[in-house]
Amino acid sequence: xxxxxxxxxxxxxxxxxxxxxxxxxxxxxxxxxxxxxxxxxxxxxxxxxxxxxxxxxxxxxxxxxxxxxxxxxxxxxxxxxxxxxxxxxxxxxxxxxxxxxx
Numbered sequence: 001x002x003x004x005x006x007x008x009x010x011x012x013x014x015x016x017x018x019x020x021x022x023x024x025x026x027x028x029x030x031x032x033x034x035x036x037x038x039x040x041x042x043x044x045x046x047x048x049x050x051x052x053x054x055x056x057x058x059x060x061x062x063x064x065x066x067x068x069x070x071x072x073x074x075x076x077x078x079x080x081x082x083x084x085x086x087x088x089x090x091x092x093x094x095x096x097x098x099x100x101x102x
Contacts, residue, residue: 005096006089006092006093006096008089011085011088011089011092012085014033014035014037014088015033015034015035016033016034016072016084016085016088017033017034017070017071017072017084018031018032018033018034018067018071018072018073018074018084018087019032019033019034019067019071020032020067021065021066021067021074023062023063023064023065024040026044027042027043027044027047027056027059027062028040028041028042028043029041029043029065029074029087031074031084031087031088031091033084033088034071037088039087039088039091039095040091041087041090041091041094042094043056043062046082046090052080053080055076055077055078055080056076056080061076061077062076064076064077068081069081071084072084072085074087
């Protein structure tokens, strides 16, 4: 059985530059990392935090996401950015939780 844990140190040691990003339906992002790993990240939990994240509830704003800072981040309109390392950790946590629920 999977214990739901991830090795954050191992993740941070990887090449966490994002080469490309694609906004997908239902507030998901396809993240292509430099090491060849591809994730589909459900961004709804991040948006649900509210506050400055409220702007991302607008699908047209969400779709304007792009790779920023030479791949070490993604950015939405208005300068809201997210670190590639933390996005990879979030994606791995989502995969781990999905494995726990299967």
